[in-house]
Every structure is written in C-alpha cells, then in structure tokens.
Amino acid sequence: MNKEYKKRIDSVIQYIETHLDNKISLTEVANVSHFSVYHFHRIFTGMVGETVNDYIVRRRLERAVNLLIFKPELSVTQIALDSGFSSSANFSKAVKLHFGFSPSEIRNPAKVKDSKIGKISSKYGKAFHPSDLYPVRITNEVINQLNSEDVNMNIEVKEFESRRVCTLASQRGYEPEGIYEAWDKLIDWAANNGIKQDEQKRFAFAFDNPTVTPVDKCRYTASVVIGEQVQVKPPFLLSEIPQGKYAVLYFKGRPEETIKAQLSIYADWLPESGFEPDNFPMLERYLNDARVDGYVEMEIHVKLKEM
Structure with missing residues (x-):
C-alpha cells in the first residue's frame, strides 16, 4: 500500500473523528486528503473498505450507543443532537436500522423479547444484542467467587509522565492475526534498536468498543x-502517551474475559469516581505473552479528567 496514500487517508479519518458532531461534506474531507474530489471517494472506499458516508454514519452511531450505555443521565434527544443528528426521531430510526434495536431497547435490554437483525449484522457480519453491552458487575462478591489464580482485578488512580512511543497499527483491526502481525514486527524493531524483549514496555491503543x-x-x-x-x-510512527492521571485496572485471566473487565471501569467504577474519561483512547499494557502462557496479564489504562 502506498505510504503517502495511507498517510492522507489516515489524516481524513482523524479529521472525521474530531468532527463527528458536525455536518461533514465529501468536498470537505477530500480537501483534507489533498486528493481530487472527483477521485477521493473511490480511493477512500478502496483503502478503508466502506464509503465515506457509511464510515461517518457508523462512527456516529457507535459513539452514540456508547453514550447511551455509559451516560444514562443524558436524554436520547441530547445524545442525538450531540452526535450530529437533527432530531431524536431521525436518531432512533438510524440506530434501529443499524443495530436492529431502538435506543430505549439498548438502554433496557431486559425488555427485549426477540433478537433482531440490523445493518451491523447484514452488512458487517457482527452479531449484536443490547445485553452484550452491559458487563457482569465486578464487585467484591463476584471477585470472591472467581478462581484467584486465574483472575485478579484491582483499580488504582496513578499519575504518569508523558511517554514517547513507537507505534504500528494492525491492518485488520482486532482480528488476532492482524494484532499478532503488528506486535511481531514492532517487537523485532525494538530489539533491533537496542530494547531487549524482556525490558520492552508495550502498550496497545484501543480506540473502539x-x-x-x-x-x-x-x-x-x-x-x-x-x-x-x-x-x-516508516512504516513505524512516532507518538506519545500524554502526561496525566489514569485509572489503572490490573487484569489476569482468560482473553475472552477482558472486555468485561474493560467495560466494568466505565459501568461500575467511573460513575462513583469523581472523574470522567479524557479525550484519549484506552490503553492496554501487556505484562506477558498470551500466546505462550494461554492467559492474559495486563493493565488497562483510562486517561482521566475531573468532572
């Protein structure tokens, strides 16, 4: 893949992500890419795998559904307007078309009687049910029922200085093959640059839910x-983990349990913490090699700001 093309499309994606609550035109994002408006759409679709409009709509809906889950104090109308929709009616229609469920059903999965199929299933092949969005409560009672040798959880607020990092994105999202391919290349690069494998501090930027x-x-x-x-x-990029306060959740257990641990920060801990998430992606710091050990040991970092 042409590095200059990828760099330009990455700048478009970054622009879209920071302007999701505004109306975004094709001409506007084409100008960001510095490609001709007549050809930009085909280039974007070819490299990203979906049209510009589909990407924008999907990202707005994904962000809105996260707000429905983790911001119960916000009304559906407020979330609709904050997510770039003209009305709650248009928002509800778009949510149901994409996810197969209305905003009220997503907020109250216990009331859902039948499973439904939305665009997320027919177009993207992803099974979806509102109950999947709500983690099992991570309470002392639950922790005591778990095998302490397999799972151990604890949340602390820690202050970190900024950290300079070398990064490499997975070309296939969260698919394991794409993740392992990125890590193998990055680990070898670090070793070749004088950072021994057992001394490497490895963080993953996890942008999406x-x-x-x-x-x-x-x-x-x-x-x-x-x-x-x-x-x-290139193909590696220089980036930074910014200075600040982070909620740090230690987790050790089965890989499939990590999503519940991550969601527990947002559903259980944050509402009572006096903090809210800052505008920075969730980080995963890996403390072992799951391919070797058969389990995951890591810290989940969420950057914080005062309420």
Missing part, C-alpha cells in the same frame, strides 16, 4: 516506549 464496532473495523495500534534518542521511520 468491539461490542459495538465490527472486529475488523476496530482501530488497534501496538506501541513500545522508547528513549529520546531512538529514531522512528
């Missing part, structure tokens, strides 16, 4: 902390 976003559309970027003197060249 896989209970809402199709797995191959989830954005996942592997990263390794590097020193100031280390040079980064």
